[in-house]
Amino acid sequence: MTEDNLNKFIDISFEENLLSAVKPDFAENVMRQVELSKRFEAEDKKTFRVVNFVSVFLALFVTSAGVFLAYLISKGGSESADSESYIPGTADTIEQWIVKVFSLMGLSLSENTIFYILLVVVILILFLVVDRYFSGGGAVMKNDSGKI
Amino acid sequence: MREISPEIITRIKNGETDLFREIVDVFKDRAFSLTMKILKNREEAEDALQESFLRLYRAIASGSFESRAKFSTYFYTIVYNAAVDSYRKYYSGSFNVTSIEINDANYRDGDELSKSIEQKIDKSVYRSAHGTVDRVSEINEIKKIVREYVDAIPGQYSVILNMFYINEMSHEEISTLLKIPVGTVKNRIFRAKQKLKDLLSGFYKEELFEYLKN
Numbered sequence: 001m002t003e004d005n006l007n008k009f010i011d012i013s014f015e016e017n018l019l020s021a022v023k024p025d026f027a028e029n030v031m032r033q034v035e036l037s038k039r040f041e042a043e044d045k046k047t048f049r050v051v052n053f054v055s056v057f058l059a060l061f062v063t064s065a066g067v068f069l070a071y072l073i074s075k076g077g078s079e080s081a082d083s084e085s086y087i088p089g090t091a092d093t094i095e096q097w098i099v100k101v102f103s104l105m106g107l108s109l110s111e112n113t114i115f116y117i118l119l120v121v122v123i124l125i126l127f128l129v130v131d132r133y134f135s136g137g138g139a140v141m142k143n144d145s146g147k148i
Numbered sequence: 149m150r151e152i153s154p155e156i157i158t159r160i161k162n163g164e165t166d167l168f169r170e171i172v173d174v175f176k177d178r179a180f181s182l183t184m185k186i187l188k189n190r191e192e193a194e195d196a197l198q199e200s201f202l203r204l205y206r207a208i209a210s211g212s213f214e215s216r217a218k219f220s221t222y223f224y225t226i227v228y229n230a231a232v233d234s235y236r237k238y239y240s241g242s243f244n245v246t247s248i249e250i251n252d253a254n255y256r257d258g259d260e261l262s263k264s265i266e267q268k269i270d271k272s273v274y275r276s277a278h279g280t281v282d283r284v285s286e287i288n289e290i291k292k293i294v295r296e297y298v299d300a301i302p303g304q305y306s307v308i309l310n311m312f313y314i315n316e317m318s319h320e321e322i323s324t325l326l327k328i329p330v331g332t333v334k335n336r337i338f339r340a341k342q343k344l345k346d347l348l349s350g351f352y353k354e355e356l357f358e359y360l361k362n
Contacts, residue, residue: 010341014313017298018306020181022194027172030201034168037202041209 059129066122069094070115152219160208168205175220179227181314185306186231187238196234200227224315225325290348297344305340312337 102109109117152171160167179200183193203226207213213222301309308326311317312333319337323330 006345007341010344011313013294013344014298014309014341017295018181018185018310018314019177020184021177022180022197026176026180026194026198027169030172030176030198031165031169033198033202034165034205037205038165038209041206 055129055132059126062122062125062129066118066125070118070122157208157213157219160205161211165205168201168208171204171223172201175223178314179224182224182227182307182310183231183234185303185310186228186235189238192234192238193231196231197227199234200230203230220315221317221321221325224311224317228325293347294344297347301340305336308333308336309340 098114099109102114152174156167156170160171176197180193180197183196183200184190187193187196200223204213204223207222207226213219298306308322311322311325312319317325319330319333322333326333
């Protein structure tokens with residue numbers, strides 16, 4: 001037996017003895033998991049689209065409401081004398097309501113302070129919405145491919 | 149090694165999930181051999197492999213695989229990482245298949261291979277093998293020695309041997325995946341082969357030739 005044949009013998013020995021076999025139903029199990037994964041992925045995409053739509057709608061609503069409220073408060077004080085105007089009247093009501101809420105908590109706040117607080121709250125809500133759904137924080141679309 | 153054609157990948161990505169079965173059938177046993185060498189437990193090794201196939205499917209379906217040049221290397225990287233992740237999960241310890249822990253001041257490269265074999269292999273077999281009378285018995289003894297030897301090889305060697313012989317990865321691919329020098333990969337394969345040659349040195353070369361013919 002030559003050295004080449006001995007090396008061939010060693011190589012064949014390793015090839016034969018290192019190979020193990022999975023259970024007979026392994027491939028079926030994997031395919032079942034793949035089908036499930038495919039279905040979940042489709043559902044995730046659908047969920048993501050709905051959540052995306054709702055969050056955009058909410059963000060727009062909160063922004064509009066905040067801007068409108070801020071506008072009412074800023075205008076309310078200066079034009080409160082104009083009894084013909086519908087907006088200042090509403091502004092006064094809202095402002096009084098907010099002042100009452102704060103006074104119940106033992107706080108006395110001016111119009112400007114309320115305006116700035118509302119602005120901060122609106123920005124905070126917008127930031128949270130954007131961070132949650134548009135910067136990869138959303139669990140529904142997390143990438144799950146292999147680490148390389 | 150059979151490579152998977154780009155056309156199959158594209159068709160799977162486009163929704164023909166059934167074609168993924170072809171990939172599973174081609175790679176399942178070879179990849180399982182690798183996860184078994186790392187985890188040394190059938191259930192855990194199959195779970196890790198199943199997770200690997202799922203990761204592969206998601207990579208294909210999401211399109212992140214397309215840029216990869218060689219399918220098998222990409223897949224075995226997923227398999228290796230999944231097995232290492234499982235090892236950490238099940239044994240809650242750091243997994244190190246590449247480096248060898250040395251506590252002995254007189255350590256010489258390759259000692260851990262001899263030590264492991266001496267502890268686990270049935271030495272009485274290869275010591276007395278030469279004394280057996282018929283050729284069939286001797287060939288069976290050779291098979292037994294080889295099998296015991298392969299089972300006893302420590303992980304630092306067996307994972308590399310598996311990648312080389314079963315997964316048909318090149319020295320360079322193994323080196324890149326395990327993050328060790330190419331020289332170390334070559335050295336470990338050489339030492340593992342050399343040790344088996346030493347173990348079989350007591351047999352007549354004719355018996356080994358018979359084994360090869362069978």
